[in-house]
Amino acid sequence: MARKKFDLGVDEARSTSPPKKKKNLFDNPLEQTRSGRQKASKVAGRNTDAAGRIRKTIFLDPVTIDEIEAVAAEEGYGKMDFYEWLVLMGMEQFDKGVRPEVEGQPVVKARIKIER
Numbered sequence: 244m245a246r247k248k249f250d251l252g253v254d255e256a257r258s259t260s261p262p263k264k265k266k267n268l269f270d271n272p273l274e275q276t277r278s279g280r281q282k283a284s285k286v287a288g289r290n291t292d293a294a295g296r297i298r299k300t301i302f303l304d305p306v307t308i309d310e311i312e313a314v315a316a317e318e319g320y321g322k323m324d325f326y327e328w329l330v331l332m333g334m335e336q337f338d339k340g341v342r343p344e345v346e347g348q349p350v351v352k353a354r355i356k357i358e359r
Contacts, residue, residue, distance in 0.1 A: 296323075296327070311326065311329065
């Protein structure tokens with residue numbers, strides 16, 4: 244069977260628009276509306292919800308998850324809103340100087356030496 248040949252030449256009659264640049268989404272900081280935040284996060288490769296929050300996956304003990312979800316249901320809170328509130332309260336405590344206890348010595352990430 245013979246191969247078909249395709250004309251890959253540019254047809255000057257066709258108008259081609261230049262490709263969109265990611266940079267354009269960040270040009271005007273005043274356009275950082277909800278849709279602007281969503282566009283910007285998509286450019287950055289992040290999943291967001293309608294409120295513009297970015298998805299972050301963490302591991303929690305199943306008992307902790309059950310307790311959080313039970314409190315959220317009893318109090319009538321949305322689960323994700325309650326999780327976010329708990330994290331924000333934890334950050335507030337951290338800012339006030341409350342620190343977790345560390346077993347032994349904390350692990351320090353080593354820097355990699357790269358010769359250029």
